[in-house]
Every structure is written in C-alpha cells, then in structure tokens.
Amino acid sequence: MEVLLIHLVNALLYASVLFLIAGGLSLIYGVMRIVNLAHGNLYAFGAYVTAWAIGGVAAGAPSSLLLVLLPAGAFAAAVLGAALEPTLLRPFYKRAEEYQLLVTFGLLMILEDLLRFIWGPYPLSASELFENFGSLTIGDSLYPTYNFLVIGVGIVAAVFLWAFIYKTRFGVVLRATSQNMRMASALGVNVNRVYVQAFTLGCFMAGLGGAIVVPGQSAVLGMGVDALVLAFIVVVIGGLGSLEGALVGALIVGVVREAGIAWFPEIELAVLYLAAAIVLLVRPAGLFGRP
Amino acid sequence: MPGMMLELERIDTFRGPAQILRGVSLAVQHGEAVCLVGRNGAGKTTTIDSIMGLLPVRAGKVAFQGRDITRLPAHQRALLGIGYAPEDAGIFPDLTVEENFQITSWLARPGGAGGAPAPAGNGYERIFSIFPEVREFLTRRGLHLSGGQKKMVAISRAIALSPSVLLLDEPFEGLAPVVVTRFIEAVKAIKALGISVLIAESNLVNATRVADRLYAIDRGEIIFRGQPNEVFQNEDVMKTIRG
Numbered sequence: 001m002e003v004l005l006i007h008l009v010n011a012l013l014y015a016s017v018l019f020l021i022a023g024g025l026s027l028i029y030g031v032m033r034i035v036n037l038a039h040g041n042l043y044a045f046g047a048y049v050t051a052w053a054i055g056g057v058a059a060g061a062p063s064s065l066l067l068v069l070l071p072a073g074a075f076a077a078a079v080l081g082a083a084l085e086p087t088l089l090r091p092f093y094k095r096a097e098e099y100q101l102l103v104t105f106g107l108l109m110i111l112e113d114l115l116r117f118i119w120g121p122y123p124l125s126a127s128e129l130f131e132n133f134g135s136l137t138i139g140d141s142l143y144p145t146y147n148f149l150v151i152g153v154g155i156v157a158a159v160f161l162w163a164f165i166y167k168t169r170f171g172v173v174l175r176a177t178s179q180n181m182r183m184a185s186a187l188g189v190n191v192n193r194v195y196v197q198a199f200t201l202g203c204f205m206a207g208l209g210g211a212i213v214v215p216g217q218s219a220v221l222g223m224g225v226d227a228l229v230l231a232f233i234v235v236v237i238g239g240l241g242s243l244e245g246a247l248v249g250a251l252i253v254g255v256v257r258e259a260g261i262a263w264f265p266e267i268e269l270a271v272l273y274l275a276a277a278i279v280l281l282v283r284p285a286g287l288f289g290r291p
Numbered sequence: 292m293p294g295m296m297l298e299l300e301r302i303d304t305f306r307g308p309a310q311i312l313r314g315v316s317l318a319v320q321h322g323e324a325v326c327l328v329g330r331n332g333a334g335k336t337t338t339i340d341s342i343m344g345l346l347p348v349r350a351g352k353v354a355f356q357g358r359d360i361t362r363l364p365a366h367q368r369a370l371l372g373i374g375y376a377p378e379d380a381g382i383f384p385d386l387t388v389e390e391n392f393q394i395t396s397w398l399a400r401p402g403g404a405g406g407a408p409a410p411a412g413n414g415y416e417r418i419f420s421i422f423p424e425v426r427e428f429l430t431r432r433g434l435h436l437s438g439g440q441k442k443m444v445a446i447s448r449a450i451a452l453s454p455s456v457l458l459l460d461e462p463f464e465g466l467a468p469v470v471v472t473r474f475i476e477a478v479k480a481i482k483a484l485g486i487s488v489l490i491a492e493s494n495l496v497n498a499t500r501v502a503d504r505l506y507a508i509d510r511g512e513i514i515f516r517g518q519p520n521e522v523f524q525n526e527d528v529m530k531t532i533r534g
Contacts, residue, residue, distance in 0.1 A: 169397055172390050176383045183381035186343050188369035188398040188452060 002139025007258045013147045015254030016154020022234035023246040024205030030241035031178040031198040037104040040228025041111035046073030046207025047219040051124035063132040077207020085199040123218035130215040236276045239289020294321045296487040302351030304341045311337040313511045324488040326502035334511040335491035339460045344368045374454030378461040380441035382433035389429045395452035418447040421480045456487040
C-alpha cells in the first residue's frame with residue numbers, strides 16, 4: 001500500500017513539473033500559434049538561475065531566504081522571454097511556420113551555449129534547500145518533504161493560471177486574441193502587447209518548472225532538451241494550445257511514467273511514446289485539442 | 292470639409308499581388324448613414340478593411356475626424372472611435388456574449404460617441420436599447436449563436452466601444468426579410484445616438500432603405516455617388532450593380 005502511495009506521490013511530482021513546462025508551451029502556442037522549441041532551455045535557464053542563486057550566491061543562508069530566492073529562475077526566464085519575443089520572434093510571425101521552427105530551434109541551441117558560457121560545463125547544485133526540508137515517513141519508508149512543495153507549487157500554479165485566464169480582464173483579452181487575432185485588433189486590442197505578455201507568462205511557467213525542480217536534481221546541460229521532448233509528449237496527449245490538455249496530459253504522463261518505472265523500467269520512455277502514439281491515432285488533435 | 296467624420300482620398304489597396312481598390316474616394320459626415328453598394332468581389336470589404344487598418348493602403352489617404360490615420364495600426368483606429376462589425380460577425384466562439392462585449396466596453400473611450408458622455412455602468416443599456424434581445428443570451432457562448440444573433444452581437448459589441456463611426460460589412464446578408472427590417476430599424480437607432488454609419492451592402496434595395504447617401508463600387512472603382520433615389524435613374528449603374 002505504501003509503495004503504491006509513494007508511486008502516486010512521485011507521479012504527482014512529475015506531473016507538477018511537466019504541467020509547468022507543457023502549460024507554458026501550450027499557452028504560447030494557443031495565443032501566438034508558435035511552437036517554441038526554445039521552451040526547454042527557458043526551463044533550463046530557470047533551473048540554472050535558481051541553482052546559482054541558492055547554491056552559489058546565498059549558499060549557507062537560512063531556509064527562509066533560500067525559499068524566497070527559489071522563484072528567481074522563474075522571473076529571470078520571464079525577463080528573458082519578454083526580451084526575446086519582440087526582438088527575435090515577432091519579425092517571423094508573418095513568415096511560414098518552418099521559419100518560426102528554425103528560429104526557435106536556433107534559439108534552443110543559442111541558449112544551451114549561453115548556459116555553458118555563463119555557468120560552465122559542470123552541473124550546478126542547489127541541494128541545500130532540498131536537504132533542509134528533510135524527510136517524512138510514509139509507512140516504513142522515508143520520503144523527501146521538499147517533493148510536496150513541488151506538488152503544491154504545481155497545484156497552486158494550475159489554480160492561479162485557471163483564475164488568471166478565466167476570471168480576469170487580461171484572460172478575456174488573451175482568449176479573444178488566441179481565437180481571432182485580427183478581430184481582437186479591430187476591436188482595439190494591442191495584439192503585440194498581448195503576445196509579449198503571453199510569451200512572458202509562458203516563459204515564467206517554464207522557468208518556474210526549472211526553479212522548483214533544481215533543489216532536487218542538479219542543473220545540467222541538456223536538461224532543457226529532455227524536458228522539451230517530455231513536454232511535447234504531454235501536449236500531444238492533451239492537445240497543443242489547451243491548458244486543460246496540458247494539465248490532464250501531464251497527469252497521464254506522470255502516472256504512465258511511474259507505472260513504467262514500477263513494472264517496465266527498461267522501457268519507461270518507450271511506454272510514454274506508445275501512449276502518445278495511441279492518442280495521436282485515436283484523437284490526432286489530442287484529448288482537448290481542436291482539429 | 293466641416294463636419295467630416297471619415298474621408299478616403301484616392302486609396303489603392305492590394306490583396307497579395309492583386310490590386311483591389313483603384314483610387315477610391317468616399318466621405319462620411321457626422322451623424323450620416325452612408326452605403327457602399329456593389330456586387331460580390333467589387334471591393335466593398337476591401338474598402339472597409341482599408342479603413343479599419345486590416346489591409347495596408349498603398350497609395351492615398353484615410354482621414355478620421357480630420358486626422359490622417361493611413362499608417363495607424365487597427366487597434367489604434369478602434370480606440371480613436373472606429374467601430375467595426377465584419378461580414379462573418381467575428382464573434383469569439385469560446386467567449387460568452389458578455390465577454391465579447393467586455394472587451395470593447397473596457398477599451399471604450401471616456402468621451403463616448405461624438406463627444407457624448409460615456410455610457411453609465413457597464414454600458415450595456417445602450418446596447419439593450421438597440422437590441423433588447425441580446426439580454427437573453429448574454430451568458431451563451433459565441434459558438435452557440437445563430438447567424439442573426441451573431442450579427443446582433445457583432446454590432447452591439449462595436450457599439451460598446453462608444454464609436455464615432457461604425458463600419459458594418461454586409462450586416463443584412465443571410466437574414467430573413469423580417470429580420471432585415473429589424474436590423475434597418477437598429478441602424479436608424481444607432482444613427483440617432485449620434486454615431487455615423489458606413490455600410491457595405493450588396494442589396495441595393497436594403498441600402499436605399501437605410502442610407503442618407505450612397506456610393507456604388509465596381510471592380511475597385513467608385514462608379515456612382517449621390518442620393519439613394521438617384522441611383523435608380525442611372526441605367527448603367529443599375530446594370531452593373533445588379534449584374
């Protein structure tokens with residue numbers, strides 16, 4: 001029973017991080033119709049900044065200060081996103097999709113090198129916060145308490161995002177722009193401003209994913225690409241452009257991965273791809289996507 | 292020209308490589324209802340899109356209340372007071388009718404139409420005075436509206452912006468005759484609020500029922516301008532418009 005409970009918590013932990021990454025990816029696509037391949041390295045950027053802040057600048061500080069510094073990576077990724085959208089992406093909106101893919105793929109590579117240039121090739125750790133949180137007992141096993149914080153952040157982020165999109169003025173304008181950009185513009189909506197805000201929010205989510213994950217695992221080169229691939233599995237299952245889809249997709253991937261680890265550890269990733277392939281065959285637009 | 296709300300001076304507009312408008316000039320005065328009549332593909336929608344800034348004007352000038360707006364982006368034109376209801380209504384399908392209105396009412400200018408006071412409260416009373424039916428489907432999503440309801444919501448949404456001039460692209464198209472009469476009454480009510488109206492219309496009879504002045508367009512050129520009753524006496528124009 002306790003083993004099952006631990007698997008369930010692990011699935012939720014994984015789903016929380018995946019939701020933050022895939023939710024941001026989906027939000028950006030939903031509003032701007034851009035598949036942002038650089039998204040994975042915005043997640044990595046968030047992880048590096050938080051690891052640098054917690055494990056480097058403020059190493060040895062009290063846990064409360066480290067907790068305050070935890071979202072530093074999210075804000076840094078948001079600022080980076082706010083700078084990238086108008087300068088590198090906007091000129092390509094009227095070009096064919098392959099140009100946008102090329103630009104965002106190039107950006108993925110540039111960001112990877114930027115991380116290497118700033119922080120070097122070695123992993124960056126912020127495990128102090130993880131350790132300070134200690135462990136709790138589930139049955140006879142010890143389980144890291146910090147993981148519950150990650151799950152909590154994922155849940156709070158999902159609720160806040162839902163409220164932001166469906167209960168605020170900005171959310172109404174955002175949804176209108178995503179459904180008919182031309183009409184929104186003709187009604188007085190500054191579409192360029194909405195785009196930069198949506199992109200910034202999407203990058204914030206990716207950065208937050210990296211920031212909360214880094215105390216439990218080091219920031220390493222290549223983590224962005226791995227996360228991007230998993231985020232794509234989530235959005236393929238949930239439907240690209242749908243936040244509900246990102247949430248359900250992340251939960252499915254979290255559970256399937258954990259089940260894969262428990263019963264078929266050798267083919268853990270293959271099980272995920274199989275799940276995505278089945279959804280693609282049955283519902284090509286994903287569970288919540290529109291054909 | 293005094294009292295001028297909207298003025299096009301010899302504008303040329305292209306869609307891709309094809310030139311659609313050739314030296315189109317027209318004017319809408321304060322409080323006036325003007326119809327732009329023509330067959331399908333004559334250039335009516337392109338004219339409306341050029342005024343709204345949805346298509347770039349290659350040559351010529353678009354002026355609104357004496358100000359050159361030729362190079363302004365669409366959203367700035369809307370905020371200046373140009374309301375727009377497109378042919379397909381352009382309702383946001385996943386938003387409720389009220390959310391569709393909220394977008395424009397939040398962005399509405401404090402001065403309101405023609406310098407009139409801004410509408411009180413949420414501004415919907417003015418909408419309900421023109422289309423009381425809208426009250427009944429405020430909570431319905433755009434996706435679930437009928438064609439006539441969509442057109443009603445599109446016009447109401449544009450009014451919620453407190454515009455000085457309203458551009459209506461084929462507002463009567465696809466409506467039953469009795470509903471057309473209802474919409475014509477609505478346009479007259481909008482005009483009575485002090486809002487100028489420019490209507491792109493392919494049905495000449497409908498146009499003459501609502502217009503103070505009339506322009507006819509064919510192959511991207513204005514071929515007639517004058518009073519609605521004069522058009523019937525011009526055989527060439529009648530032949531062109533009716534095919």
